[in-house]
Amino acid sequence: MSALKLHRIVAAVCALQMLLWLGSGLALSLISEDYLDSGAFRTERTAPNSDAAKPIPPGALPGDVLEIKMDYLLERPVYRLKLASGNSSLWADTLSPLVLSDDALKQIAAASISAPLTDTIDYVAGDSIGFPDIARVALFKAQTARDTRVLLDADSGAVLAHKDQGSDLKELLLMLHFMDYAPGNGIGFNAWPIRLFALLTLMMVLSGLVSLYQKWQAGYFRLSSGKSATTDLIVEDCQGRELGRFAPRASLLDTINADGDKLPTHCGGGGSCGMCALMFIENPPTPTAADIDKLGQRVEAGMRLACQHGHCGGRVRLISKGQERFWQKHAPSEPAFDKNV
Ligand code: FES
Incomplete structure:
Protein backbone atom coordinates (compact mmCIF):
# COMPACT_ATOMS: atom_id res chain seq x y z
CA MET A 1 0.00 0.00 0.00
CA SER A 2 1.41 3.42 -0.95
CA ALA A 3 2.06 6.06 1.72
CA LEU A 4 -0.56 8.29 0.09
CA LYS A 5 -3.23 5.60 0.23
CA LEU A 6 -2.40 4.76 3.84
CA HIS A 7 -2.46 8.48 4.64
CA ARG A 8 -5.93 8.84 3.14
CA ILE A 9 -7.41 5.83 4.94
CA VAL A 10 -5.94 6.78 8.31
CA ALA A 11 -6.91 10.43 7.83
CA ALA A 12 -10.51 9.41 7.06
CA VAL A 13 -10.71 7.35 10.28
CA CYS A 14 -9.13 10.15 12.33
CA ALA A 15 -11.41 12.75 10.74
CA LEU A 16 -14.49 10.68 11.56
CA GLN A 17 -13.51 10.35 15.21
CA MET A 18 -12.56 14.02 15.31
CA LEU A 19 -16.03 14.94 14.03
CA LEU A 20 -17.62 12.67 16.65
CA TRP A 21 -15.45 14.26 19.33
CA LEU A 22 -16.33 17.78 18.24
CA GLY A 23 -20.02 17.04 17.74
CA SER A 24 -20.44 15.24 21.08
CA GLY A 25 -18.49 17.93 22.95
CA LEU A 26 -20.58 20.65 21.38
CA ALA A 27 -23.80 18.80 22.18
CA LEU A 28 -22.73 18.29 25.81
CA SER A 29 -22.06 21.98 26.19
CA LEU A 30 -25.27 23.12 24.46
CA ILE A 31 -27.86 20.73 25.92
CA SER A 32 -29.28 21.87 29.23
CA GLU A 33 -27.75 20.24 32.34
CA ASP A 34 -31.27 19.79 33.72
CA TYR A 35 -32.24 17.66 30.72
CA LEU A 36 -29.13 15.46 31.02
CA ASP A 37 -29.54 15.02 34.81
CA SER A 38 -31.56 11.95 35.78
CA GLY A 39 -31.92 12.99 39.41
CA ALA A 40 -35.11 15.06 39.03
CA PHE A 41 -37.22 12.51 40.95
CA ASP A 164 -33.75 8.30 32.11
CA GLN A 165 -33.78 9.63 28.53
CA GLY A 166 -31.53 12.54 29.48
CA SER A 167 -28.90 10.41 31.18
CA ASP A 168 -29.06 7.88 28.30
CA LEU A 169 -28.25 10.70 25.88
CA LYS A 170 -25.48 11.94 28.16
CA GLU A 171 -23.96 8.44 28.33
CA LEU A 172 -24.07 8.16 24.54
CA LEU A 173 -22.39 11.56 24.07
CA LEU A 174 -19.73 10.75 26.67
CA MET A 175 -19.11 7.38 25.01
CA LEU A 176 -18.50 9.12 21.67
CA HIS A 177 -16.45 11.90 23.23
CA PHE A 178 -14.16 9.61 25.25
CA MET A 179 -14.13 6.78 22.68
CA ASP A 180 -15.53 4.51 25.38
CA TYR A 181 -16.46 1.85 22.82
CA ALA A 182 -15.29 -1.24 24.70
CA PRO A 183 -17.67 -2.51 27.42
CA GLY A 184 -16.34 -1.80 30.90
CA ASN A 185 -13.72 0.63 29.62
CA GLY A 186 -14.91 3.40 31.86
CA ILE A 187 -14.46 7.04 31.02
CA GLY A 188 -10.80 7.89 31.06
CA PHE A 189 -7.99 9.15 28.90
CA ASN A 190 -6.04 5.92 28.86
CA ALA A 191 -8.58 3.52 27.36
CA TRP A 192 -7.31 1.36 24.50
CA PRO A 193 -9.44 3.08 21.80
CA ILE A 194 -7.79 6.39 22.73
CA ARG A 195 -4.36 4.80 22.48
CA LEU A 196 -5.32 3.31 19.12
CA PHE A 197 -6.53 6.70 17.92
CA ALA A 198 -3.25 8.30 19.06
CA LEU A 199 -1.37 5.63 17.11
CA LEU A 200 -3.51 6.25 14.00
CA THR A 201 -2.88 9.99 14.29
CA LEU A 202 0.87 9.31 14.43
CA MET A 203 0.55 7.04 11.36
CA MET A 204 -1.37 9.80 9.58
CA VAL A 205 1.42 12.31 10.27
CA LEU A 206 4.20 9.92 9.26
CA SER A 207 2.47 8.69 6.08
CA GLY A 208 1.74 12.34 5.21
CA LEU A 209 5.40 13.21 5.61
CA VAL A 210 6.45 10.23 3.47
CA SER A 211 3.88 11.23 0.85
CA LEU A 212 5.17 14.82 0.84
CA TYR A 213 8.71 13.56 0.44
CA GLN A 214 7.66 11.36 -2.50
CA LYS A 215 5.94 14.33 -4.14
CA TRP A 216 9.01 16.45 -3.64
CA GLN A 217 11.07 13.70 -5.27
CA ALA A 218 8.60 13.65 -8.16
CA GLY A 219 9.25 17.32 -8.84
CA TYR A 220 6.63 19.08 -6.73
CA PHE A 221 7.58 22.15 -4.71
CA ARG A 222 10.72 22.86 -6.75
CA LEU A 223 11.53 26.44 -7.59
CA SER A 224 11.42 27.02 -11.35
CA SER A 225 15.15 27.55 -11.74
CA GLY A 226 16.21 24.43 -13.64
CA LYS A 227 16.09 23.97 -17.37
CA SER A 228 13.46 21.27 -17.26
CA ALA A 229 11.17 23.30 -15.01
CA THR A 230 10.97 26.20 -17.47
CA THR A 231 10.38 24.10 -20.56
CA ASP A 232 6.83 24.09 -21.92
CA LEU A 233 4.82 20.93 -21.84
CA ILE A 234 3.55 19.84 -25.25
CA VAL A 235 0.40 17.70 -25.27
CA GLU A 236 -0.63 15.56 -28.24
CA ASP A 237 -3.77 13.61 -29.01
CA CYS A 238 -3.65 9.84 -29.44
CA GLN A 239 -2.54 10.23 -33.08
CA GLY A 240 0.34 12.54 -32.23
CA ARG A 241 -1.27 15.84 -33.29
CA GLU A 242 -0.33 18.73 -31.06
CA LEU A 243 -3.13 20.01 -28.84
CA GLY A 244 -1.29 22.76 -27.04
CA ARG A 245 1.78 23.99 -25.18
CA PHE A 246 1.58 24.79 -21.51
CA ALA A 247 3.72 26.89 -19.21
CA PRO A 248 5.03 25.24 -16.00
CA ARG A 249 2.84 24.89 -12.90
CA ALA A 250 3.20 22.86 -9.73
CA SER A 251 2.20 19.54 -11.30
CA LEU A 252 1.62 18.27 -14.82
CA LEU A 253 -2.11 18.13 -14.08
CA ASP A 254 -2.08 21.75 -12.85
CA THR A 255 -0.03 22.72 -15.89
CA ILE A 256 -2.63 21.34 -18.31
CA ASN A 257 -5.73 22.34 -16.37
CA ALA A 258 -4.58 25.80 -15.27
CA ASP A 259 -6.98 27.65 -17.58
CA GLY A 260 -9.87 25.21 -17.31
CA ASP A 261 -10.21 21.46 -17.12
CA LYS A 262 -8.82 19.66 -20.15
CA LEU A 263 -7.74 16.45 -18.48
CA PRO A 264 -10.49 14.61 -16.55
CA THR A 265 -10.07 13.73 -12.88
CA HIS A 266 -12.29 12.13 -10.29
CA CYS A 267 -9.94 12.25 -7.34
CA GLY A 268 -8.84 15.85 -7.83
CA GLY A 269 -5.18 14.95 -8.12
CA GLY A 270 -5.08 12.39 -5.32
CA GLY A 271 -3.51 9.63 -7.42
CA SER A 272 -6.38 7.19 -7.01
CA CYS A 273 -8.69 7.53 -10.05
CA GLY A 274 -6.08 7.01 -12.79
CA MET A 275 -7.97 9.33 -15.17
CA CYS A 276 -5.06 11.73 -15.63
CA ALA A 277 -2.68 9.12 -17.07
CA LEU A 278 -0.50 10.35 -19.95
CA MET A 279 2.15 8.70 -22.13
CA PHE A 280 5.57 10.33 -22.18
CA ILE A 281 7.02 10.29 -25.68
CA GLU A 282 10.53 10.69 -24.32
CA ASN A 283 12.36 10.92 -20.99
CA PRO A 284 9.56 9.92 -18.63
CA PRO A 285 10.17 10.95 -15.01
CA THR A 286 10.87 8.30 -12.40
CA PRO A 287 7.59 6.52 -11.60
CA THR A 288 6.06 7.20 -8.19
CA ALA A 289 4.45 4.61 -5.93
CA ALA A 290 1.02 5.87 -7.08
CA ASP A 291 2.07 5.40 -10.76
CA ILE A 292 3.10 1.83 -10.12
CA ASP A 293 0.05 1.12 -7.97
CA LYS A 294 -2.39 2.50 -10.54
CA LEU A 295 -0.69 1.78 -13.89
CA GLY A 296 1.31 -1.38 -13.18
CA GLN A 297 3.43 -2.57 -16.12
CA ARG A 298 2.43 0.40 -18.25
CA VAL A 299 4.91 2.62 -16.40
CA GLU A 300 7.65 0.78 -18.29
CA ALA A 301 6.23 2.09 -21.58
CA GLY A 302 6.36 5.66 -20.23
CA MET A 303 2.85 6.10 -18.83
CA ARG A 304 2.53 8.34 -15.76
CA LEU A 305 -0.20 9.97 -13.68
CA ALA A 306 -0.11 13.70 -14.45
CA CYS A 307 -1.18 14.56 -10.91
CA GLN A 308 1.77 12.73 -9.37
CA HIS A 309 4.57 14.65 -11.10
CA GLY A 310 5.87 18.13 -10.78
CA HIS A 311 6.22 20.03 -14.02
CA CYS A 312 9.01 18.49 -16.08
CA GLY A 313 8.39 19.77 -19.61
CA GLY A 314 8.66 17.55 -22.67
CA ARG A 315 6.09 15.91 -24.92
CA VAL A 316 3.20 13.80 -23.66
CA ARG A 317 0.29 12.05 -25.36
CA LEU A 318 -3.28 11.39 -24.31
CA ILE A 319 -3.94 7.69 -23.88
CA SER A 320 -7.66 7.28 -24.58
CA LYS A 321 -10.56 8.42 -26.71
CA GLY A 322 -12.33 9.34 -23.48
CA GLN A 323 -9.60 11.86 -22.69
CA GLU A 324 -9.83 13.22 -26.24
CA ARG A 325 -13.60 13.67 -25.98
CA PHE A 326 -13.21 15.41 -22.62
CA TRP A 327 -10.51 17.69 -24.03
CA GLN A 328 -12.62 18.56 -27.09
CA LYS A 329 -15.66 19.26 -24.95
CA HIS A 330 -13.82 21.50 -22.49
CA ALA A 331 -11.33 23.12 -24.85
CA PRO A 332 -13.33 23.60 -28.06
CA SER A 333 -10.89 26.22 -29.32
CA GLU A 334 -8.13 23.60 -29.49
CA PRO A 335 -7.58 21.87 -32.88
CA ALA A 336 -10.56 19.67 -33.79
CA PHE A 337 -10.14 15.92 -33.53
CA ASP A 338 -10.61 13.69 -36.53
CA LYS A 339 -13.86 12.00 -35.60
CA ASN A 340 -13.21 9.22 -38.12
CA VAL A 341 -10.11 8.00 -36.36
S1 FES B 1 -6.23 12.97 -11.07
FE1 FES B 1 -6.88 11.04 -10.30
S2 FES B 1 -5.11 9.86 -10.50
FE2 FES B 1 -4.48 11.77 -11.20
Whole structure:
Protein backbone atom coordinates (compact mmCIF):
# COMPACT_ATOMS: atom_id res chain seq x y z
CA MET A 1 0.00 0.00 0.00
CA SER A 2 1.41 3.42 -0.95
CA ALA A 3 2.06 6.06 1.72
CA LEU A 4 -0.56 8.29 0.09
CA LYS A 5 -3.23 5.60 0.23
CA LEU A 6 -2.40 4.76 3.84
CA HIS A 7 -2.46 8.48 4.64
CA ARG A 8 -5.93 8.84 3.14
CA ILE A 9 -7.41 5.83 4.94
CA VAL A 10 -5.94 6.78 8.31
CA ALA A 11 -6.91 10.43 7.83
CA ALA A 12 -10.51 9.41 7.06
CA VAL A 13 -10.71 7.35 10.28
CA CYS A 14 -9.13 10.15 12.33
CA ALA A 15 -11.41 12.75 10.74
CA LEU A 16 -14.49 10.68 11.56
CA GLN A 17 -13.51 10.35 15.21
CA MET A 18 -12.56 14.02 15.31
CA LEU A 19 -16.03 14.94 14.03
CA LEU A 20 -17.62 12.67 16.65
CA TRP A 21 -15.45 14.26 19.33
CA LEU A 22 -16.33 17.78 18.24
CA GLY A 23 -20.02 17.04 17.74
CA SER A 24 -20.44 15.24 21.08
CA GLY A 25 -18.49 17.93 22.95
CA LEU A 26 -20.58 20.65 21.38
CA ALA A 27 -23.80 18.80 22.18
CA LEU A 28 -22.73 18.29 25.81
CA SER A 29 -22.06 21.98 26.19
CA LEU A 30 -25.27 23.12 24.46
CA ILE A 31 -27.86 20.73 25.92
CA SER A 32 -29.28 21.87 29.23
CA GLU A 33 -27.75 20.24 32.34
CA ASP A 34 -31.27 19.79 33.72
CA TYR A 35 -32.24 17.66 30.72
CA LEU A 36 -29.13 15.46 31.02
CA ASP A 37 -29.54 15.02 34.81
CA SER A 38 -31.56 11.95 35.78
CA GLY A 39 -31.92 12.99 39.41
CA ALA A 40 -35.11 15.06 39.03
CA PHE A 41 -37.22 12.51 40.95
CA ARG A 42 -34.56 11.33 43.36
CA THR A 43 -35.36 11.62 47.08
CA GLU A 44 -32.94 12.16 49.96
CA ARG A 45 -32.27 9.23 52.27
CA THR A 46 -32.69 9.78 55.99
CA ALA A 47 -30.65 7.67 58.34
CA PRO A 48 -32.58 5.71 61.03
CA ASN A 49 -31.60 5.69 64.68
CA SER A 50 -28.41 3.63 64.78
CA ASP A 51 -29.00 2.75 68.44
CA ALA A 52 -30.81 -0.33 67.17
CA ALA A 53 -27.51 -1.74 65.89
CA LYS A 54 -26.07 -4.57 67.97
CA PRO A 55 -22.33 -4.88 68.41
CA ILE A 56 -20.83 -7.86 66.61
CA PRO A 57 -19.50 -10.33 69.21
CA PRO A 58 -15.79 -11.09 69.02
CA GLY A 59 -15.18 -14.21 66.96
CA ALA A 60 -18.45 -13.86 65.01
CA LEU A 61 -16.74 -12.12 62.11
CA PRO A 62 -15.17 -14.04 59.21
CA GLY A 63 -11.38 -14.22 59.42
CA ASP A 64 -10.78 -12.35 56.15
CA VAL A 65 -12.75 -9.21 57.00
CA LEU A 66 -10.96 -6.06 55.83
CA GLU A 67 -13.45 -3.32 56.62
CA ILE A 68 -16.85 -2.82 58.30
CA LYS A 69 -19.17 0.06 57.46
CA MET A 70 -22.49 1.05 58.93
CA ASP A 71 -25.31 1.57 56.42
CA TYR A 72 -29.08 1.33 56.51
CA LEU A 73 -31.89 -0.10 54.39
CA LEU A 74 -35.64 0.18 54.82
CA GLU A 75 -34.98 2.20 57.99
CA ARG A 76 -32.95 -0.63 59.53
CA PRO A 77 -29.22 -0.48 60.25
CA VAL A 78 -26.95 -2.70 58.16
CA TYR A 79 -23.30 -3.76 58.54
CA ARG A 80 -21.43 -3.82 55.22
CA LEU A 81 -18.51 -6.22 55.46
CA LYS A 82 -15.66 -5.98 53.00
CA LEU A 83 -13.95 -9.38 52.91
CA ALA A 84 -10.87 -10.58 51.07
CA SER A 85 -13.13 -13.16 49.41
CA GLY A 86 -15.91 -10.66 48.47
CA ASN A 87 -18.51 -8.51 50.18
CA SER A 88 -21.43 -9.41 52.42
CA SER A 89 -23.98 -7.61 54.61
CA LEU A 90 -25.68 -8.24 57.94
CA TRP A 91 -28.77 -6.68 59.44
CA ALA A 92 -27.21 -4.75 62.31
CA ASP A 93 -30.26 -5.10 64.57
CA THR A 94 -30.42 -8.92 64.36
CA LEU A 95 -26.95 -9.80 63.00
CA SER A 96 -28.66 -12.11 60.48
CA PRO A 97 -27.41 -12.19 56.84
CA LEU A 98 -29.02 -9.67 54.54
CA VAL A 99 -31.32 -11.42 52.05
CA LEU A 100 -33.61 -9.18 50.02
CA SER A 101 -36.88 -10.37 48.47
CA ASP A 102 -38.47 -8.78 45.39
CA ASP A 103 -40.81 -6.83 47.67
CA ALA A 104 -37.96 -5.54 49.80
CA LEU A 105 -36.03 -4.43 46.69
CA LYS A 106 -39.13 -2.68 45.40
CA GLN A 107 -39.56 -0.86 48.72
CA ILE A 108 -35.94 0.34 48.55
CA ALA A 109 -36.39 1.50 44.95
CA ALA A 110 -39.70 3.22 45.76
CA ALA A 111 -38.13 5.05 48.70
CA SER A 112 -35.43 6.49 46.40
CA ILE A 113 -37.80 8.17 43.96
CA SER A 114 -40.74 10.55 44.22
CA ALA A 115 -42.65 8.96 41.30
CA PRO A 116 -44.65 5.70 41.45
CA LEU A 117 -43.03 2.50 40.14
CA THR A 118 -44.61 0.01 37.76
CA ASP A 119 -45.09 -3.56 39.00
CA THR A 120 -42.33 -5.05 36.86
CA ILE A 121 -38.88 -5.96 38.11
CA ASP A 122 -36.09 -7.15 35.81
CA TYR A 123 -32.83 -8.73 36.83
CA VAL A 124 -29.85 -8.19 34.54
CA ALA A 125 -26.15 -9.02 34.78
CA GLY A 126 -24.22 -5.97 36.00
CA ASP A 127 -21.55 -6.10 33.32
CA SER A 128 -24.21 -5.89 30.59
CA ILE A 129 -25.34 -2.45 31.74
CA GLY A 130 -22.12 -0.80 32.86
CA PHE A 131 -21.72 -2.21 36.41
CA PRO A 132 -19.01 -4.85 35.97
CA ASP A 133 -18.52 -5.29 39.75
CA ILE A 134 -22.17 -6.07 40.43
CA ALA A 135 -23.39 -9.65 39.90
CA ARG A 136 -27.14 -8.89 39.57
CA VAL A 137 -28.87 -5.59 39.02
CA ALA A 138 -32.58 -5.22 39.86
CA LEU A 139 -34.20 -2.78 37.45
CA PHE A 140 -37.46 -0.94 38.22
CA LYS A 141 -39.37 1.40 35.93
CA ALA A 142 -41.00 4.58 37.21
CA GLN A 143 -44.15 6.14 35.80
CA THR A 144 -42.61 9.36 34.44
CA ALA A 145 -42.56 11.00 31.03
CA ARG A 146 -38.76 10.60 30.91
CA ASP A 147 -38.63 6.78 31.03
CA THR A 148 -37.00 6.85 34.46
CA ARG A 149 -35.48 3.61 35.80
CA VAL A 150 -34.11 2.77 39.24
CA LEU A 151 -31.17 0.36 39.36
CA LEU A 152 -30.33 -1.53 42.57
CA ASP A 153 -27.65 -4.01 43.50
CA ALA A 154 -29.96 -7.00 44.02
CA ASP A 155 -27.67 -8.52 46.68
CA SER A 156 -26.79 -5.50 48.81
CA GLY A 157 -29.84 -3.34 48.08
CA ALA A 158 -27.61 -0.34 47.27
CA VAL A 159 -29.14 2.17 44.85
CA LEU A 160 -26.73 2.16 41.90
CA ALA A 161 -28.30 4.82 39.71
CA HIS A 162 -31.38 6.52 38.42
CA LYS A 163 -31.46 6.66 34.64
CA ASP A 164 -33.75 8.30 32.11
CA GLN A 165 -33.78 9.63 28.53
CA GLY A 166 -31.53 12.54 29.48
CA SER A 167 -28.90 10.41 31.18
CA ASP A 168 -29.06 7.88 28.30
CA LEU A 169 -28.25 10.70 25.88
CA LYS A 170 -25.48 11.94 28.16
CA GLU A 171 -23.96 8.44 28.33
CA LEU A 172 -24.07 8.16 24.54
CA LEU A 173 -22.39 11.56 24.07
CA LEU A 174 -19.73 10.75 26.67
CA MET A 175 -19.11 7.38 25.01
CA LEU A 176 -18.50 9.12 21.67
CA HIS A 177 -16.45 11.90 23.23
CA PHE A 178 -14.16 9.61 25.25
CA MET A 179 -14.13 6.78 22.68
CA ASP A 180 -15.53 4.51 25.38
CA TYR A 181 -16.46 1.85 22.82
CA ALA A 182 -15.29 -1.24 24.70
CA PRO A 183 -17.67 -2.51 27.42
CA GLY A 184 -16.34 -1.80 30.90
CA ASN A 185 -13.72 0.63 29.62
CA GLY A 186 -14.91 3.40 31.86
CA ILE A 187 -14.46 7.04 31.02
CA GLY A 188 -10.80 7.89 31.06
CA PHE A 189 -7.99 9.15 28.90
CA ASN A 190 -6.04 5.92 28.86
CA ALA A 191 -8.58 3.52 27.36
CA TRP A 192 -7.31 1.36 24.50
CA PRO A 193 -9.44 3.08 21.80
CA ILE A 194 -7.79 6.39 22.73
CA ARG A 195 -4.36 4.80 22.48
CA LEU A 196 -5.32 3.31 19.12
CA PHE A 197 -6.53 6.70 17.92
CA ALA A 198 -3.25 8.30 19.06
CA LEU A 199 -1.37 5.63 17.11
CA LEU A 200 -3.51 6.25 14.00
CA THR A 201 -2.88 9.99 14.29
CA LEU A 202 0.87 9.31 14.43
CA MET A 203 0.55 7.04 11.36
CA MET A 204 -1.37 9.80 9.58
CA VAL A 205 1.42 12.31 10.27
CA LEU A 206 4.20 9.92 9.26
CA SER A 207 2.47 8.69 6.08
CA GLY A 208 1.74 12.34 5.21
CA LEU A 209 5.40 13.21 5.61
CA VAL A 210 6.45 10.23 3.47
CA SER A 211 3.88 11.23 0.85
CA LEU A 212 5.17 14.82 0.84
CA TYR A 213 8.71 13.56 0.44
CA GLN A 214 7.66 11.36 -2.50
CA LYS A 215 5.94 14.33 -4.14
CA TRP A 216 9.01 16.45 -3.64
CA GLN A 217 11.07 13.70 -5.27
CA ALA A 218 8.60 13.65 -8.16
CA GLY A 219 9.25 17.32 -8.84
CA TYR A 220 6.63 19.08 -6.73
CA PHE A 221 7.58 22.15 -4.71
CA ARG A 222 10.72 22.86 -6.75
CA LEU A 223 11.53 26.44 -7.59
CA SER A 224 11.42 27.02 -11.35
CA SER A 225 15.15 27.55 -11.74
CA GLY A 226 16.21 24.43 -13.64
CA LYS A 227 16.09 23.97 -17.37
CA SER A 228 13.46 21.27 -17.26
CA ALA A 229 11.17 23.30 -15.01
CA THR A 230 10.97 26.20 -17.47
CA THR A 231 10.38 24.10 -20.56
CA ASP A 232 6.83 24.09 -21.92
CA LEU A 233 4.82 20.93 -21.84
CA ILE A 234 3.55 19.84 -25.25
CA VAL A 235 0.40 17.70 -25.27
CA GLU A 236 -0.63 15.56 -28.24
CA ASP A 237 -3.77 13.61 -29.01
CA CYS A 238 -3.65 9.84 -29.44
CA GLN A 239 -2.54 10.23 -33.08
CA GLY A 240 0.34 12.54 -32.23
CA ARG A 241 -1.27 15.84 -33.29
CA GLU A 242 -0.33 18.73 -31.06
CA LEU A 243 -3.13 20.01 -28.84
CA GLY A 244 -1.29 22.76 -27.04
CA ARG A 245 1.78 23.99 -25.18
CA PHE A 246 1.58 24.79 -21.51
CA ALA A 247 3.72 26.89 -19.21
CA PRO A 248 5.03 25.24 -16.00
CA ARG A 249 2.84 24.89 -12.90
CA ALA A 250 3.20 22.86 -9.73
CA SER A 251 2.20 19.54 -11.30
CA LEU A 252 1.62 18.27 -14.82
CA LEU A 253 -2.11 18.13 -14.08
CA ASP A 254 -2.08 21.75 -12.85
CA THR A 255 -0.03 22.72 -15.89
CA ILE A 256 -2.63 21.34 -18.31
CA ASN A 257 -5.73 22.34 -16.37
CA ALA A 258 -4.58 25.80 -15.27
CA ASP A 259 -6.98 27.65 -17.58
CA GLY A 260 -9.87 25.21 -17.31
CA ASP A 261 -10.21 21.46 -17.12
CA LYS A 262 -8.82 19.66 -20.15
CA LEU A 263 -7.74 16.45 -18.48
CA PRO A 264 -10.49 14.61 -16.55
CA THR A 265 -10.07 13.73 -12.88
CA HIS A 266 -12.29 12.13 -10.29
CA CYS A 267 -9.94 12.25 -7.34
CA GLY A 268 -8.84 15.85 -7.83
CA GLY A 269 -5.18 14.95 -8.12
CA GLY A 270 -5.08 12.39 -5.32
CA GLY A 271 -3.51 9.63 -7.42
CA SER A 272 -6.38 7.19 -7.01
CA CYS A 273 -8.69 7.53 -10.05
CA GLY A 274 -6.08 7.01 -12.79
CA MET A 275 -7.97 9.33 -15.17
CA CYS A 276 -5.06 11.73 -15.63
CA ALA A 277 -2.68 9.12 -17.07
CA LEU A 278 -0.50 10.35 -19.95
CA MET A 279 2.15 8.70 -22.13
CA PHE A 280 5.57 10.33 -22.18
CA ILE A 281 7.02 10.29 -25.68
CA GLU A 282 10.53 10.69 -24.32
CA ASN A 283 12.36 10.92 -20.99
CA PRO A 284 9.56 9.92 -18.63
CA PRO A 285 10.17 10.95 -15.01
CA THR A 286 10.87 8.30 -12.40
CA PRO A 287 7.59 6.52 -11.60
CA THR A 288 6.06 7.20 -8.19
CA ALA A 289 4.45 4.61 -5.93
CA ALA A 290 1.02 5.87 -7.08
CA ASP A 291 2.07 5.40 -10.76
CA ILE A 292 3.10 1.83 -10.12
CA ASP A 293 0.05 1.12 -7.97
CA LYS A 294 -2.39 2.50 -10.54
CA LEU A 295 -0.69 1.78 -13.89
CA GLY A 296 1.31 -1.38 -13.18
CA GLN A 297 3.43 -2.57 -16.12
CA ARG A 298 2.43 0.40 -18.25
CA VAL A 299 4.91 2.62 -16.40
CA GLU A 300 7.65 0.78 -18.29
CA ALA A 301 6.23 2.09 -21.58
CA GLY A 302 6.36 5.66 -20.23
CA MET A 303 2.85 6.10 -18.83
CA ARG A 304 2.53 8.34 -15.76
CA LEU A 305 -0.20 9.97 -13.68
CA ALA A 306 -0.11 13.70 -14.45
CA CYS A 307 -1.18 14.56 -10.91
CA GLN A 308 1.77 12.73 -9.37
CA HIS A 309 4.57 14.65 -11.10
CA GLY A 310 5.87 18.13 -10.78
CA HIS A 311 6.22 20.03 -14.02
CA CYS A 312 9.01 18.49 -16.08
CA GLY A 313 8.39 19.77 -19.61
CA GLY A 314 8.66 17.55 -22.67
CA ARG A 315 6.09 15.91 -24.92
CA VAL A 316 3.20 13.80 -23.66
CA ARG A 317 0.29 12.05 -25.36
CA LEU A 318 -3.28 11.39 -24.31
CA ILE A 319 -3.94 7.69 -23.88
CA SER A 320 -7.66 7.28 -24.58
CA LYS A 321 -10.56 8.42 -26.71
CA GLY A 322 -12.33 9.34 -23.48
CA GLN A 323 -9.60 11.86 -22.69
CA GLU A 324 -9.83 13.22 -26.24
CA ARG A 325 -13.60 13.67 -25.98
CA PHE A 326 -13.21 15.41 -22.62
CA TRP A 327 -10.51 17.69 -24.03
CA GLN A 328 -12.62 18.56 -27.09
CA LYS A 329 -15.66 19.26 -24.95
CA HIS A 330 -13.82 21.50 -22.49
CA ALA A 331 -11.33 23.12 -24.85
CA PRO A 332 -13.33 23.60 -28.06
CA SER A 333 -10.89 26.22 -29.32
CA GLU A 334 -8.13 23.60 -29.49
CA PRO A 335 -7.58 21.87 -32.88
CA ALA A 336 -10.56 19.67 -33.79
CA PHE A 337 -10.14 15.92 -33.53
CA ASP A 338 -10.61 13.69 -36.53
CA LYS A 339 -13.86 12.00 -35.60
CA ASN A 340 -13.21 9.22 -38.12
CA VAL A 341 -10.11 8.00 -36.36
S1 FES B 1 -6.23 12.97 -11.07
FE1 FES B 1 -6.88 11.04 -10.30
S2 FES B 1 -5.11 9.86 -10.50
FE2 FES B 1 -4.48 11.77 -11.20
